[in-house]
Ligand SMILES: [Fe+2]
């Protein structure tokens with residue numbers, strides 16, 4: 001399987017949020033201040049990234065799911081327009097994931113002090129047709145899941161084939177694949193081998209856990225992950241690009257039969273450090289190099305992406321401590337915005353109120369920021 005140097009670009013978890021879903025106020029501030037990734041800034045970050053891709057020599061761009069904030073129709077429509085613009089210069093292939101059909105059934109828009117839930121969303125069985133031009137249309141083979149979402153294969157370079165998998169549900173309440181889906185995947189792995197192609201897998205959820213469940217709420221991976229990873233490795237798949245964790249990392253898993261699959265976890269484009277994973281495929285294998293969005297436009301200004309996104313992460317902790325200095329209700333509200341049930345922390349408020357400014361100024365956090 002020789003290859004003269006196909007160049008590919010992977011990004012993940014773009015989580016595009018439409019500015020039409022927010023107006024200035026406390027409700028948006030609480031929501032935005034409780035998230036590691038951006039909301040209103042996503043359009044500018046995407047424009048900056050897509051502009052880089054257009055000018056680059058990459059052969060194709062892949063996006064590994066969670067395309068939108070939470071499946072809101074307006075977010076999908078804006079995002080797809082950007083894809084059509086990018087597609088004028090580069091082939092673009094996407095998979096969708098659970099945030100693209102609002103799986104928690106809790107879409108939100110923010111105005112003043114209020115949060116409203118009357119936000120139209122796109123359902124999972126609409127997504128395949130909605131993004132038809134970015135994978136299904138070019139597919140060599142396609143599998144429609146029980147949710148109506150799709151997996152597909154497509155050739156993306158000389159002797160390189162993409163196995164794009166929708167792993168939203170395995171039929172047992174976890175991410176993964178039903179048996180019929182798995183059989184199609186195994187057929188595609190065999191077909192790629194018969195056709196002399198290097199096969200790159202892409203699915204949203206992780207096969208290999210590198211994040212503690214405390215951080216990711218226990219839903220980090222596909223269900224029965226060792227079984228799934230073993231079955232993919234034993235079928236002959238060697239590389240899987242994943243997203244979901246919003247963290248960059250490369251891991252490997254070896255099955256009991258001695259077959260290894262390497263997982264390349266691509267971080268969220270709209271969180272620190274706005275990563276873009278470039279892959280060069282040559283005769284000696286995959287060369288992986290991470291690039292970044294350097295700057296983007298927001299509110300009529302040019303923003304340094306690295307500084308801005310790093311400060312956003314620090315602010316996650318600072319905002320809670322600042323809230324503790326203001327009042328008990330502010331402290332609890334800011335914890336609740338982090339999905340931590342702030343009211344349960346009310347009994348320890350008097351202590352935290354006293355300690356907050358010391359924690360901020362006199363500990364490792366203050367040291368790291370200086
Ligand atoms: Fe995500």
Ligand SMILES: [Fe+2]
Nearest residue numbers: 066097099244
């Ligand atoms: Fe996700």
